[in-house]
Structure formats: structure tokens, C-alpha cells
Amino acid sequence: MTPRLNPFAASSLMKPLIDFGTTVVQNGLEPSLMELVKIRASQLNGCAICLHMHTQEARKQGETEERLYLLDAWRESPLYSERERAALGWTDALTLVAETHAPDEAYQALQAQFAQEEQVKLTLLITVINSFNRFGVGFRLSHPVRVERSVA
Template sequence: MQTRLPFFQANPAAMRALKSLDGQLAASTLEPALQELVRLRASQLNGCAYCMDVHTADARRAGIDDRRLALLPAWREAALFSPRERAALLWTEDLTLVADNHVPDASWQQVREQFQDAELVDLTLLITTINAWNRFAIAFRKLPAG
């Protein structure tokens, strides 16, 4: 597989706009480890190799151990994730796969119990942003370092 388009070079202004969303998320109250779990899970669902590579490394730097990383795709069956992380992962899956389920009320109830209003907006922005990054990386074939 070969890169189709170096999108950062093709339109730096558009990429700065997308990166500004990451700046908002860095200033949010969402824990860095939680953010990386969300980014990695959405990237797994989307099949974005580049983003999975980046966010696995970022997750390790945020203190997430290899066991939790390995079990992330099976988070429902693994007792290694907190109620807050489980709610965030459920919200991540529902928003990433929104066309499949239109975000069920049960998911809303679960995430609502774990996150305050501003955090819910930031969590939704986080999921939306990583999905946008995934789409750029997949569409233009941004590849992990060899």
C-alpha cells in the first residue's frame, strides 16, 4: 500500500483547524489515559493502522499497561476497566458506529452517570475528532512508520 496524498502538505490550513480540536481536548478535564483508550478504541473500530500505532504508543506513555491494551477490543468481558472507562468506551463505540444504532438510550444513561455536562461535550468532541483523523489517515493511506 502506498500513501495517496500527504494531506498535511496539501492543505495546512485545514489540518491546523483539525489540530485545534486536539488543543481543546488537551485543555479538557478528561484524563489523558482515558483519552488514549478512546482514541485507540475508535481507531480499532475504524481499522486505522496509522492511528492504532500512534495511540498505542501514546497510551503506554499515559500509563496504560500492555494487558489493558491487549484486552481493549474485549473491554466488556475484561474487569480491568473502571466504570468511567467502560462508559467512555461504550460511548466511543456508539458514536463511531452511529449509523448502526443511533446511540441507544441505555448508552446515554451509562455515560451520563460517569461524566458531567462539560465532560460529555469534551468526550463527544474527542470521539468526533479521532474519527475525523481516522478518516483522513485511511482515505489518504497514511501508513505507520516501517
């Protein structure tokens, strides 16, 4: 993978997006839920830099390795609460909106677990992480690399 330009250095227009993202997170939902959503959207979009950043942040907040490893199969794992499942379903639906068209089932699950203002906050969070994913993937932004080898 060959990196392209750094949009954060190339344009002052990135600052409002960063500020908006900060506002959404500071006025958002529970931190662990927000990290799961950011990781899930980044998985769907294939954004390595965001996956690196948000899995590290989730670990700092106490998220377990098992839940991080199984997030890609959240539908098949009993490790996630109904509230988390509703958020992850909504994340999948909106991240893949061209395919899913935000189905009624995903919205009904969201509605059952989240108050109206929380629905808006979650949707804004999904919008922000998808925006950052598009910059990460589009400009081939790279995460830090450290070589670790296990001793057999």
C-alpha cells in the same frame, strides 16, 4: 497498501483540525481515558497510523500492555473501570452511529459517570479522533515500520 496523498502537506485547512484536536485534549478529561477512547475509535475504524500513535502515547503515560491488548474486548474484560466502560460504550455508539443510532443504554451509562460538561468533552474527543481516522484510512497514511524479530 499504497499511500495516497499527505493531507497535512496538501492543505492548510488541516491546521484548524489539528488545533481543534489540541484544544479538546488540553481541556479534556484524564489523559489515560482519552488515549483509550482514541485507541478504541481507531480500532473500530481500522486506522493503523492512529493506533500506532495512540498506543505509543498510552504506554508513555503508563498504560499496561494487558489493557491495550484487551481493549478490543473491553466488554468482556474486568480490567476497565465503570467510567472507562461508559466512555468506551459511548465511543462505540458514536463511532458506529449509522448502525447504533446512539442507543439510550449507552447514553445512560455515560450520564451516570460523566457530568454534563464532561459528556460534551468526551463527545468532542470522539468526533476529533473519528475525523483523524477518516484522513488516516482515506489517504492510507502509514505508521513508521520497524522490523523486530524475537529470538527463538
